[in-house]
Amino acid sequence: MDAKDCEGFEDLLVLHGYGELDAQEGARLEAHLKDCPRCASAREDLRRVGQALDTVPVPMPPPERWDGLAAQVLALAAVPAGRRRGSISSLARPGLVRAAAVLLLVAGALAVAAGLLGHRETAFDAYAQAIRARNDGLLERLATEFPDSDLARVARDLSPRRMDAADPGPPLPRDHVVVHWETAASYLRQRIDLSPSPGDRFHLAEIYLAKQDRPEALEEYRAVLRDYPDSQFAMLAGLRIEQLAQ
Amino acid sequence: MDDPGQALAVRYQMGRDPADFERLVLHYRDRVYRVIYRLVGDADEAMDLTQEAMLRVHRSLDQWDHRAAFFTWLYRLAVNLAIDHHRRRSRDRAVPYGEDFPFADPRPGEVERYDEDEERDVLLLRVRRAILDLPEAQRAIVVLRHYEHLPLARIAEVRGVALGTVKSTLFAAFRSLRRALEAEGKEKV
Numbered sequence: 001m002d003a004k005d006c007e008g009f010e011d012l013l014v015l016h017g018y019g020e021l022d023a024q025e026g027a028r029l030e031a032h033l034k035d036c037p038r039c040a041s042a043r044e045d046l047r048r049v050g051q052a053l054d055t056v057p058v059p060m061p062p063p064e065r066w067d068g069l070a071a072q073v074l075a076l077a078a079v080p081a082g083r084r085r086g087s088i089s090s091l092a093r094p095g096l097v098r099a100a101a102v103l104l105l106v107a108g109a110l111a112v113a114a115g116l117l118g119h120r121e122t123a124f125d126a127y128a129q130a131i132r133a134r135n136d137g138l139l140e141r142l143a144t145e146f147p148d149s150d151l152a153r154v155a156r157d158l159s160p161r162r163m164d165a166a167d168p169g170p171p172l173p174r175d176h177v178v179v180h181w182e183t184a185a186s187y188l189r190q191r192i193d194l195s196p197s198p199g200d201r202f203h204l205a206e207i208y209l210a211k212q213d214r215p216e217a218l219e220e221y222r223a224v225l226r227d228y229p230d231s232q233f234a235m236l237a238g239l240r241i242e243q244l245a246q
Numbered sequence: 247m248d249d250p251g252q253a254l255a256v257r258y259q260m261g262r263d264p265a266d267f268e269r270l271v272l273h274y275r276d277r278v279y280r281v282i283y284r285l286v287g288d289a290d291e292a293m294d295l296t297q298e299a300m301l302r303v304h305r306s307l308d309q310w311d312h313r314a315a316f317f318t319w320l321y322r323l324a325v326n327l328a329i330d331h332h333r334r335r336s337r338d339r340a341v342p343y344g345e346d347f348p349f350a351d352p353r354p355g356e357v358e359r360y361d362e363d364e365e366r367d368v369l370l371l372r373v374r375r376a377i378l379d380l381p382e383a384q385r386a387i388v389v390l391r392h393y394e395h396l397p398l399a400r401i402a403e404v405r406g407v408a409l410g411t412v413k414s415t416l417f418a419a420f421r422s423l424r425r426a427l428e429a430e431g432k433e434k435v
């Protein structure tokens with residue numbers, strides 16, 4: 001077997017290693033390998049290359065950067081096109097269809113963000129998610145997952161379902177929801193006084209919005225934009241401000 | 247194709263429900279990130295590019311015409327994005343290795359100071375460097391075949407080239423890798 005033939009076989013070795021040869025070609029190659037120390041040693045080399053490739057790890061992103069990915073993408077998709085043209089108001093004017101689409105995107109981004117933020121491990125986020133969804137099942141979960149938090153106690157008191165009751169009872173009445181918002185807002189304000197964070201401020205703004213207090217809501221959204229321009233909440237706050245301007 | 251992501255992609259394409267987008271991102275983000283990381287060799291950049299890839303999915307999904315499976319379309323998007331980026335960056339910067347390569351470019355004389363524990367890391371650096379030194383087209387095919395386990399026929403679709411080209415590119419890549427790793431090995435002795 002001369003060296004020229006062997007070159008072809010060396011290439012086939014790569015395909016063989018990945019199971020990309022058909023049975024006939026594979027058999028022909030195996031037969032050649034039995035009689036050709038040169039190609040047999042090439043196979044060993046390739047095996048070593050493959051093993052070397054296998055040693056390279058991939059560092060996965062930290063969950064805190066990874067969890068909001070979809071929300072960040074939707075927020076990015078909704079904002080920059082208008083901003084880049086230097087006019088936020090152009091978003092509001094290009095006709096009803098476009099405006100409606102933008103609004104849907106904004107709402108979508110916020111909904112996704114709310115859902116993702118709802119997975120964050122704080123009592124308030126669980127609470128906000130439960131209230132937003134008008135879901136007293138989530139309220140119960142809050143009481144179980146954060147048994148020591150003030151909000152869990154409030155949730156337990158207000159929920160028509162008792163934690164230990166076999167009867168699930170009626171859904172949360174509207175009045176209770178309003179009371180919840182008040183409670184949540186005052187709880188948040190306390191937290192913000194103790195240690196301010198963009199997430200809490202954004203949520204507070206959301207609460208004002210839910211209470212239909214637009215001036216307060218706008219003020220909070222603007223505060224998020226001003227004080228935390230680099231956070232993902234700034235993007236979301238910007239979206240809300242645009243939405244409210246329409 | 248029994249990839250559940252395919253159904254998700256179709257649903258999102260039809261309904262544009264953000265909840266479906268979230269599911270789609272959750273389903274594919276790790277794979278997209280891995281491919282991009284292997285191509286650019288820097289974790290932060292890979293994260294940014296993954297975000298950019300998902301943004302393009304959101305914006306351009308209407309252009310996916312179902313002639314290729316969704317993940318073929320997605321891989322093509324991700325690979326092209328990473329290659330373009332890496333090419334631009336290599337032009338801009340003298341050293342195409344990211345800051346997260348703690349062992350990149352040991353200064354002359356530094357290698358001798360590694361103790362035996364660190365020898366493994368030096369070898370790792372050599373492998374990484376051998377991969378990143380491959381021309382983009384070769385690296386892409388090694389990444390898709392070796393790490394992502396895509397059949398060569400599928401890779402041809404992703405890259406938009408003939409199967410024969412994929413094969414000859416793969417052969418060239420392995421010849422380079424073999425040479426690079428052998429040469430490094432001999433240098434050490």
Ligand SMILES: [Zn+2]
Nearest residue numbers: 006036038039
């Ligand atoms: Zn031979």
